[in-house]
Structure formats: C-alpha cells, structure tokens
Amino acid sequence: MEKKIGVYICTGCGIGDALDIDALSKVASKEYKADICKTDAFLCGKNGIELIKADIEGEGVNTVVVVGCSSRINTDVFNFGSDKIVERVNLREQVIWCHTNDDEDTQMLAEDYVRMSLAKLKNLNIPEPFIGENLSSTVLVVGGGFTGLTAALESAKAGYKTVLVEKEDTLGGYVGKMYKQIPTKPPFTDLEENSIPALIKAVEDAGVKVYTSAGIAKTDGGPGMFDVTIAQNGSETEERVGAIVLAAGAKPYDPEKLGHLGFGKYENVITQLMFEEMVAAGKMEANKVAFIQCAGSRDQEHLPYCSAACCIESIKQALYVKEKNAEANVYVYYKDIRSNGQYEHFYKRAQQEGVIFVKGDITDISESDGQLTIEADDHTMGTKSEADEFDLVVLANGMVPSAALGELIEEEAAEAEAAAAADEPKVTVPPIIKSNLLNLEYRQGPELPSLKYGFPDSHYICFPYETRRTGIYAAGVVRAPMDMLSAMEDATGAALKAIQCIESTMKGEAVHPRSGDMSFPEFNMNRCTQCKRCTEECPFGAINEDAKANPLPNPTRCRRCGTCMGACPERIISFKNYSVPMIGNMVKAIEVPEEDEEKPRILIFACENDAIPALDMAGINRLQYNPWVRIIPVRCLGSLNLVWVNDAMAKGFDGVLLMGCKHGDDYQCHFMKGSELAEIRLSKISETLNRLGLESERVRATTVNIMDYDKIPAMLDDFAAELEELGPNPMKDFQ
Structure with missing residues (x-):
C-alpha cells in the first residue's frame, strides 16, 4: 500500500520538558519526509485522539506514528482500525524516565528512536490474515475420565459441538472406580458421593458425541482443521475439529517397584486403588490400617515429584475406616502433608476423628501371623518408632501421566546426532514418547513432547493448558499432578482455551502469546535450499516437509514467533509486519x-x-x-x-x-x-x-x-x- 504517514508527538508526562520537541519534529518531517507531523500535550486523551482521527479522515493518513509512551499501554486507545498501520515510539519509559532530562545524550537517543520507527515503516505492511478452508468449531476431548467429562460438558454448555473419545468401554476413568470423593465444595470437610454417574448423564444430555472403546488413529492438520481418524471396534471414523483437549489422565505408579515397602511380599500391603475397590465392594474389614505417603513419589529412585493428590486421597480413605468403625486405629506416615488451600479443613477433620499422623521415613515393614509391623524414623520426636498388628498397609503410590507411558522414539536421537555432525545448531529437544494418544502427522513426532517428568504442559508459568502443539491443550493429571478440585478447574480452563483458539483461528488470528496477531510467515521458495533449518527449529510443529525437504507451512499452527525467520540462512521467510x-x-x-x-x-x-x-x-x-x-x-x-x-x-x-x-x-x-x-x-x-x-x-x-x-x-x-x-x-x- 502507498503510505501516508502522520507523526504525532506527545509532550505530556514530562516529554515536552525533557526533550527538544522541535528537533524531533525535524527528524520526522525533514529527514524522513513524513506527510504530517503534529504535537499534543495529551495525545491519548480525547482531543489527541480526535486530532489523529481528523487527519485520517480528512488528510488520508493511513500510517500513524505515535511518539510518546510504551507500546504496551493504550493499545486500545491508539487502535484506528485493521486497515491502518500504527507504530509506537517509546520516549517515556525508555528515554526520559531512565535518562537525564534536557541532556544531549538523551536527546540523541530520542531522535534515534524516531528514526528507527520511521525506517521500519519502509518494509512494514498490513498483515492479511490466513483463513483456512472448511474451518471447524468442534472441540475434541481425548479421555473420558473426570477431567475429560468435565471439559466436554463445559465445551458443550458454551454452545460448541463436542466429541469425546475414551479408550475403555465405559466412561469415568480412575475416579469412576472410587467409593466416595474428596469434598469439592464448602465446608470442605465431608466426603461426597461419586459424581461420575451424574457427570456422564450431564454429558449425554448436553449432546456430546461419545466414542467408547476407541482411540485416535491419526491426527492431521492444525487448529480449525484438525482431521482426526477415530478407530473404534475395527472401523474408522473421521472427524474435523477445531481444537483438542487432551485429558488422558494418569496411571498409578507401578507398585511392583515398591518391594522395599512390602508390596508383592505381603498380601496385606496394597495400593490406594486396591483399597478403593475393596471398600466399594464392601470387603474392607480392617480395624488397624496404616497409610504410607510418598510411596515412590518425591523419591529420586522412582518419581522425583510430588503426586499432589495422594495426601488428600489417603485422608479420605482414612475417614472410610473411621466411618465404618470410629474406634479403629488409623495411622498416616508422611513426609509432608500437602492439603492445599481449603483442604486444610479436610486434614483437620481427620485429626478430629482420631487419625494419627506420623512424620517420618519408613525403615522396615515386616509381617508375623498376618499382622504387619512398621518401623519408622519419627522426625517429630527424633526417635525410632514401631507400630504393629496392622491389618492393612495402604501405599500412596503416586501417578504417572499417560503421555509418559510408552516407548522413546529413537529417530529423535539419531536426528540430533546428524545435526551435530553437520555443524547445525544443537538445541535441547524434549523426547517424544510413543504413547498412542494423538498419533499426530507432524514432522516433529506423533505425540506431544515429553517435558519435565513426562508431563506435556508447555509453559506452566504463563500459559497453563498450552502444549507445544498449537490448538492442543492438556488438562488434569496428564498435564500436572493435581487433586480433583484442581482437575475440575483445569478441565474448564482447557475447554475455554480450546474455544479461544477456535475463535481466533476463525478470524485468522494467532493464539497466545501473540494473541490477535494476523500475520503469518511467507516463504520465497525460489531461494530455498532445503536445508530444513526452519522445520527443525520451529518450536510448535508449524512446518512440515515434502519428499524433497521443501518446507510445508501450516499457518494455523503458527504462533508468529519468527523462529523460522531467524533460522533461515537465505532469509526467505518474512512476515508483512x-x-x-x-x-x-x-x-x-x-x-x-x-x-x-x-x-x-x-x-x-x-x-x-x-x-x-x-x-x-x-x-x-x-x-x-x-x-x-x-x-x-x-x-x-x-x-x-x-x-x-x-x-x-x-x-x-x-x-x-x-x-x-x-x-x-x-x-x-x-x-x-x-x-x-x-x-x-x-x-x-x-x-x-x-x-x-x-x-x-x-x-x-x-x-x-x-x-x-x-x-x-x-x-x-x-x-x-x-x-x-x-x-x-x-x-x-x-x-
């Protein structure tokens, strides 16, 4: 487009007192021949905005340069429509507020910033959004446990067509096997009935399309146009979806690896899940029960991390015993009780019911005549303690995300070695686990990258739920260890992120962190040397390759970071802005x-x-x-x-x-x-x-x-x- 440039210099916030505004105006009007250059004492105020709008309407200004405060503020104020270029020059935060006022060096700095912004305009154009064909607003939820059911229900309630895929023949997952649940509402002290039956009914009533005994055979495409092949009972069905929520859950840590705590050696040493099933079946007759926390968790030899839900689940199970027999002896051996937030009330309830909590490390478990004896280092008393005649010992054996269950794909290691041999940039590449959850048709591997401890959550600080595959959001214990209340919130958050992704894709906009960016990378293939740097370095799988190693961009997967642009030695990749x-x-x-x-x-x-x-x-x-x-x-x-x-x-x-x-x-x-x-x-x-x-x-x-x-x-x-x-x-x- 032919640009008509208007430069507007704000003299407020001390800018006019600290700088020579006439000199700045000369840089714009004399050096860079700006069509219009004006000043105002309050540019973001009503009069200042009307000044700019008047020039847009009356003088045909289509490129506005705002010289004043940081581009990180007043973005809505200085928005003059998608057909106008707006460039911001930060003279407030990065010039007069951090340098000496009325000083030669500060003035030179301000003038350079004006020059830089005007020079930038030479190659800057208005982005043209990429709108894919046959875009879908359907949300796919993978996993029919508590988190998956909640995510599917929330998506459907928001008015979006929703598809749910569960590998088992029934819905409910791990939570569906529970006798009762931890409290999810005030006063956070009372056990609740299992919510899965009511949740399943709500999902069915909301019109969610459910596949059971099914799996994802293939996932192709990107946000707005994922083509998902669902395998069920020997047949295959295709669904086009806009975004995916991965709620595949977790599995209990393998108790066979906990022989040092007596599992497999003594019949009455069982896991939390086994105890849950025992109580649900009405077969729990024990009157002296020990619960051992961090059975494998927070252990460098097993699971280095805290599994988050174990403490609360053990407190719940301890109350099962007390409900059946108030005189029963119940011990909980722990490293730290992690009853986050409102669950402190639940912990206190267990104490009030007479559950005995022992802070210590288990040193030995032995059995004599069917009765179990536990020896521990008691950290509170600073002594060794011994308690015997336990009918049952229940191990809180932690959780392993489903995304981490599978085999490492060796091709990744071989590719990294090849890159090193070719003197290519060597960056840390998260391993890919062949877990058969999504079976992505991506050059970067068929599943989500396995990050710390095998969880696929991509950016736990700023973007929870987001993974390194745009449009795919992890929720619940597949993303991070968490209790049920957290999983409920997680499911809702991931569903909302999926909806946000769908809506952004419909408009050709990027999702986080450059939300609203309508640019996308353009490739000048005439100069491409098929070096594969762009495909290898893209963090999000936004570029595949054809058989000749030519890049095949997938614009809806792109998050507009420009990593491909920096990677290209021939500089054939660019964005309009x-x-x-x-x-x-x-x-x-x-x-x-x-x-x-x-x-x-x-x-x-x-x-x-x-x-x-x-x-x-x-x-x-x-x-x-x-x-x-x-x-x-x-x-x-x-x-x-x-x-x-x-x-x-x-x-x-x-x-x-x-x-x-x-x-x-x-x-x-x-x-x-x-x-x-x-x-x-x-x-x-x-x-x-x-x-x-x-x-x-x-x-x-x-x-x-x-x-x-x-x-x-x-x-x-x-x-x-x-x-x-x-x-x-x-x-x-x-x-």
Whole structure:
C-alpha cells in the first residue's frame, strides 16, 4: 500500500520538558519526509485522539506514528482500525524516565528512536490474515475420565459441538472406580458421593458425541482443521475439529517397584486403588490400617515429584475406616502433608476423628501371623518408632501421566546426532514418547513432547493448558499432578482455551502469546535450499516437509514467533509486519558518532515478552542506565537473524547485547526455545567476529525475567564499562 504517514508527538508526562520537541519534529518531517507531523500535550486523551482521527479522515493518513509512551499501554486507545498501520515510539519509559532530562545524550537517543520507527515503516505492511478452508468449531476431548467429562460438558454448555473419545468401554476413568470423593465444595470437610454417574448423564444430555472403546488413529492438520481418524471396534471414523483437549489422565505408579515397602511380599500391603475397590465392594474389614505417603513419589529412585493428590486421597480413605468403625486405629506416615488451600479443613477433620499422623521415613515393614509391623524414623520426636498388628498397609503410590507411558522414539536421537555432525545448531529437544494418544502427522513426532517428568504442559508459568502443539491443550493429571478440585478447574480452563483458539483461528488470528496477531510467515521458495533449518527449529510443529525437504507451512499452527525467520540462512521467510530487512533498516537508521566524539553505541535486541516489559519497568521506577544503548524489540530472540548483528558491527556499534527470556525448568522462554537458539547462533558468530579482528566479547546474550528490572541498569552499565576497556569498534572508521 502507498503510505501516508502522520507523526504525532506527545509532550505530556514530562516529554515536552525533557526533550527538544522541535528537533524531533525535524527528524520526522525533514529527514524522513513524513506527510504530517503534529504535537499534543495529551495525545491519548480525547482531543489527541480526535486530532489523529481528523487527519485520517480528512488528510488520508493511513500510517500513524505515535511518539510518546510504551507500546504496551493504550493499545486500545491508539487502535484506528485493521486497515491502518500504527507504530509506537517509546520516549517515556525508555528515554526520559531512565535518562537525564534536557541532556544531549538523551536527546540523541530520542531522535534515534524516531528514526528507527520511521525506517521500519519502509518494509512494514498490513498483515492479511490466513483463513483456512472448511474451518471447524468442534472441540475434541481425548479421555473420558473426570477431567475429560468435565471439559466436554463445559465445551458443550458454551454452545460448541463436542466429541469425546475414551479408550475403555465405559466412561469415568480412575475416579469412576472410587467409593466416595474428596469434598469439592464448602465446608470442605465431608466426603461426597461419586459424581461420575451424574457427570456422564450431564454429558449425554448436553449432546456430546461419545466414542467408547476407541482411540485416535491419526491426527492431521492444525487448529480449525484438525482431521482426526477415530478407530473404534475395527472401523474408522473421521472427524474435523477445531481444537483438542487432551485429558488422558494418569496411571498409578507401578507398585511392583515398591518391594522395599512390602508390596508383592505381603498380601496385606496394597495400593490406594486396591483399597478403593475393596471398600466399594464392601470387603474392607480392617480395624488397624496404616497409610504410607510418598510411596515412590518425591523419591529420586522412582518419581522425583510430588503426586499432589495422594495426601488428600489417603485422608479420605482414612475417614472410610473411621466411618465404618470410629474406634479403629488409623495411622498416616508422611513426609509432608500437602492439603492445599481449603483442604486444610479436610486434614483437620481427620485429626478430629482420631487419625494419627506420623512424620517420618519408613525403615522396615515386616509381617508375623498376618499382622504387619512398621518401623519408622519419627522426625517429630527424633526417635525410632514401631507400630504393629496392622491389618492393612495402604501405599500412596503416586501417578504417572499417560503421555509418559510408552516407548522413546529413537529417530529423535539419531536426528540430533546428524545435526551435530553437520555443524547445525544443537538445541535441547524434549523426547517424544510413543504413547498412542494423538498419533499426530507432524514432522516433529506423533505425540506431544515429553517435558519435565513426562508431563506435556508447555509453559506452566504463563500459559497453563498450552502444549507445544498449537490448538492442543492438556488438562488434569496428564498435564500436572493435581487433586480433583484442581482437575475440575483445569478441565474448564482447557475447554475455554480450546474455544479461544477456535475463535481466533476463525478470524485468522494467532493464539497466545501473540494473541490477535494476523500475520503469518511467507516463504520465497525460489531461494530455498532445503536445508530444513526452519522445520527443525520451529518450536510448535508449524512446518512440515515434502519428499524433497521443501518446507510445508501450516499457518494455523503458527504462533508468529519468527523462529523460522531467524533460522533461515537465505532469509526467505518474512512476515508483512516483521522481517529481516525491516529490522535491518532500524539498525542502519541509528546515528553512530565518530570515534573522536567519544560517544559509544550499544545495540540491544530485546525480547518483547520479558525484556521489553522489564526495561519499561526500569523506567517506571525511574532507574537510570547508560544512554549509549539503543533498543530494538524483537518478537523472540529465536527470530534473531545473524545478519542484524553483522549490520550493527559494520555500522560501528561498539557492542550488541541480546536480551531474551530465561529458559530452563524454573522459568521458560515464551516461545519455548527461542532464547536458547539465539545463544547457539551467537556462538557461531563469535568465530566470524574474531576473524574480522573484532573481539567476540562485543556481542553477548543474557536472559532476564520481568522481575529483573532492578538489575537491568547494572547489567547495561557493566557491559558498557567492558566495552570501554575494549575501546571503540574499529569498523567506525569504515562507515
């Protein structure tokens, strides 16, 4: 489109007092020939918005540059319709609030930001959304247990056609076998009747299409157009669905591995499920029962994690015994009682009923004449304790997600070895477990990646339910260990996420974290060398390959992170509003003073998910940092193309800093492995810099989370000090 550019500079919030506004206007109108350049003291107010709208309607402005506050705020205020380009220049949080006012360096910084935004417009165009053919608004739920039934019911109640697939011949899953349930409503002290029969009836009454004794033979396509083949009783049926909720549940940890606790050795050492079935069948006659918590859980030799529901379930089962015989002796041996939230009331109820809780480690279980004896280290008393004549010992043997039950696919390891041999970027790839839950027709494997402890939850901090396959949401104990109340909430949340995905796909919009983004990657196949970098590095399986290794993009799977764009050595991948030339123009627009002016320049590529918010917060808190920095936001450090670093060094920048999300188990990159990939790519460019006579220390990567804002000034100042020791970039003389 032919752009008519209007630049609007806000002088409020102290901007007009801190900067030379006339000089900023000259950058826009003289240097970059903006069609209109105006100022206003309150641009986000009624008069300011009317000023812009008047130029849109009367002067034909279709590209609006708002020079004022952060692009992270007032997004609704500065929305002038999908047919208008709006570019934001942050002079408040990242200039006047974190640098000295009425200062030469601060003024130069502000002018550079105006230049960068106007240069960016040269290659920026309005995105055209991808709308797939024959889009479906049906929700598929895989798993007919408590979580799956709840998710299916909530989807149907919201007005969406819903399909439920259960591998067993009856619905209900693990919970369906329970005698009674833990409390799910106030006062959280009383056992409840099993809710599964009523839940099944509600699902049937809501019109949910149910397949039992069935499994997913194949899942092809992407959000809005998943083509799912359901195998049932020797026949196959196809369903087109818009989004999928995986609620395949978990299995109890194999008790055969708990011989040290007497299972398999003594007949009266049983598991929680066996005890539940015994009570439901009316065969529980024991009057002295011990419940052993963390039987396999929180144990590096078995399950390293807490299985979350075991404590509450054991308290429930202890109350079974007390309900049958109030004089019965009931012991619970535990490491820590984890009765989260309202379940503290349930724990206290058990104490009031006379259940004895012993904090200690089991050292021995023995049997004599059918009676069991337990020896334990009592942590409360600091002594060894011994209790005997138990009729039953019940092991809380934890849970293993269904997604982790299966065989490792060896092809993944072989592929990683091949990449290493070819000197390709080597990034941590989660193993794929052949668990036959979804059987995805994805290049990246037939199931969801198996993350920590085998759970497929992709981003537990910011995006619960989300997996690394767009449009597929995990819920319940397949996602994370949890109790029934949490699973109920989880099922509802996942169903709502599936609905959100369907609605976004119908409009051609991306889902989290770039919700509402209508761009998608475009491929200039004329220059493709079939290197497969884009397909291998895409975190979400959004790109398959044909037989000749040509990329086959699946736009509805794409989350618009740009990792493929950063991966491509030929730079054939771009978005209409985000591309390699666009960012390159921003780098080249920055003015780099001559060496004798002693004004170094540091370029920062900052991830929009954590680094940019952290930089904004530094400004909000009026934290001062080095004015030599120039910040370019990027969608994800995974989108970083190394040509930008080359351009910066050739331009004469003294240093380049990449600021991305933290990655690892304690905090995760919003696009899963973008910052990790950036660090790998950076290791490649270090060799090039050294060959050019440029110290590799001039370019580095760091990770931050949003709460690191108070550390950012020292981080930037320290980098600037190191660059001063290195001296100016020798390339300054060759600009």
